[in-house]
Amino acid sequence: MPTAAHTTTVQTPTLCDHCGEICPKHDIVAESGKHFCCEGCKTVFELLQQNNLCHYYLLNEHPGISRNTENDMQPSYWASLDQPEISRRWIQYDDGKRAQTTLFLPQIHCSSCWWLLENLYRLNEGILSSRVNFETKEIFIAFDPKRVTLRGVVETLVKLGYEPLLDAAPTDTTKDSAAYRSRLRKIGVAGFCFANIMMMSLPEYLAIKDAVEPSIAMVLRSLIVLLSLPVLLYSASEFFISAWNGLKNRYLNIDAPIALALIITFARSIYEIYQQTGNGYFDSFAGIVFFMLIGRWLQARTQTRISFDRDYRSFFPIAVQVVRNGQTIATPIEQVRTNDLIQVRSQELIPVDALLVKGNAEIDYSFVSGETLPVNVTQGGLIYAGGKQLGGLIELVVVKEVAQSYLTNLWNNAATGHAPSAKxxxxxxxxxxxTLVVLGLGLAAGAYWWWQGQNSLVWTVMTTVLIVACPCTLLLAATYTNGNILRILGLNGLYLRSADIIEKINGLTHLVFDKTGTLTRSRQATVRYEGVALNAEERRCVAAVLNQSQHPLSRAVAEHLQAKTSDIVVRDYRETLGQGIAAWVEEQSVKIGSWQFVGATAPKVSSNTLSVAIDGVVRGYFVVSNAYRSGLEDLFVRLRQKFSLALLSGDNAAEMPAIRTLLGQAADIRFDQKPDDKLNYITQLQDQQQAQVMMVGDGLNDAAALKRSNVGIAVADGANAFTPASDGVMAADRLNQLAALIGFAQAGRKIILFSFMISFAYNAIGLSFALQGKLSPVVAAILMPCSAISVVLLTYGLTQYLARRYGLAISV
Amino acid sequence: MIVIALLLLISIGIAAGFLAAFLWGVKDGQFDDVDSPAKRILLDEQKNKQL
Incomplete structure (x- = not known):
């Protein structure tokens, strides 16, 4: 046992047998000899043991989800699910005997989770069956509504550490999946038609068409035309629609020349069949549509698993306790009206702007403003939506409903202030x-042959030029490259909303970071002690007193002390809000708090401090500073070379020196920034310096800035899936790779350019045939798959190579 | 030679059968989650062993 706070003995830490976190020195040991970091983990273990579900621990090492959180909801929190009008939102089907629900469990991370969640029926006999969708982290549960309610199901999950994320506004995934299925169907149809058309064109490829009887040739041609119709009318429809929409807005997109080429190929082929001069280019036509659809599908595939459009309502509880006629009723937040009296318990989020009428409010606004220290509100004071109550039960009178609250306004402001429309x-x-070049070439070639007097060739040449110059290889190159880049970025913890974002990353000039929760770990701090050393007994006493408090500084220091306090009796505990705490422990008076409160001299550091006095003698102070994520030094050294950096924090300037060394002298560092300030800062950069800004943030306080910036990246801490709307979501533990990820995304541009050159080369070969009027269907049928397949292989190989060069993972 | 036309129709018919099976699979949601079933089968086996 160390005697002074600054000497520590080196020992290998014991890991919790449930969740794998480092156990405190006084860990909890179960009868079975297992070690646990907290009571929560032990409870889950015992529950699984009783139900013979310990196989969970065999599949993976430490699969559990840490239960050592302060965020645990009160048991009553889920009570609101007993109300049919609330629970109905999550129950998709109920016939009285069998009910079905789909819940989002962001904590799902390994095969153990999976195994346990699919064996839920062994834990709760009301649950009939459960299925996990690992990719979307959803669980589908069928239960018997007579034996268990939705609340019971949810509570079973919560007990195991899988707390479902119940959005007040459930995201509608049916639209996404309908689009996905429709695309698959189109690919299937195109593939079927493509393969069969190729088969029937075989006589022509082999130049044995004279050996085929005219009647059979007739059958073949009719079948080819029949098979090409679904490709034109169904599979290729999205190209025509997109091209038409572009043209309506006086804008030529990539789909316009493709649609043109498709139509001309089809018309020309029909003409040839009608004239009985050949079988046309139906095979190339169907093949191109098939390959292009696959490219688009690959590009869209990686984006389906994450919801980027979380609404502010996702952050709120589904219901609040409203007091009416002396009774509390759980009410959905949209139905809370002005002047309602609501009750908020410890650790609950306040969803409306409200006045405090009863109790002590200690509000943690860290989520809204980025401030780490809670704010004390006295009775009659206004509390804004988005704050979290840390103290005990409070009662509030609603001033503004959810739809009008400060937070909602902030959100809506941001929504209107979109990023300037990108190039x-x-x-x-x-x-x-x-398109222009090809049209020009076609016309010129046609004119040339007409001038030469070869009138029969004019029509042939003009159409074949348009056919062969279809920029489908360009589209293939771009979609396949982007698809693979998105996939590799995803493997490395950065999920982008769409392929357009890769393009925007290319032009970035400025990077703006948030501090709390982005660069620092929320709810973790580094603590050091200065002053007269405390002995072991004193440390225990101090820890015991600190354990009574919910204040983040108290929690941080208590965690740092790691003393066993369960056998210490704390008497006469008093908490002066915003000042400090005092209590009697074993005949000693302990006072902890600000230096004014304790009666000490002001500490000589700028960080947050907590002074300690025992029996009226000032002993020293704890310095609590942010715990930064690992690997940030290297990251910023690399980022500094390429971008202008800035940091906007809602917190106080206590961390200035640390941030300055991290970001460098050139960086623009600002503290005490309100959400509006962050938004304005980004707007200014964009307007005055024509900057392309990437904002990296995490909380709601960054939401406006994230939306306004050219690329907004939300940082998500592991299981915590609360991220504001953004262009991309990044796993917090991969933040140190940000420089490599940006570099890789930018290098993707070179791959696309390179593959463009390859496809231009193919187009040039095709054109050289077409201009002479010699492009036969066989040449087209050889050229098309060759160019498509070589471009696909090339882009795949190059992206894999580049990813490796940037030190990124390329497989799971 | 009429037999060739017949063969053609049969082959297209078979291929169309597979296409129909694919479309049915898509409609049924078979392709909505392509990772889970592959892993689920492994887990089931281990569960049986334990019981």
């Missing part, structure tokens, strides 16, 4: 020039 898509710009 036109690179692919579309290329497509515009491409």
């Amino acid at each position: 036109a898509n690179f692919l579309d710009i290329v497509a515009q020039y491409f």
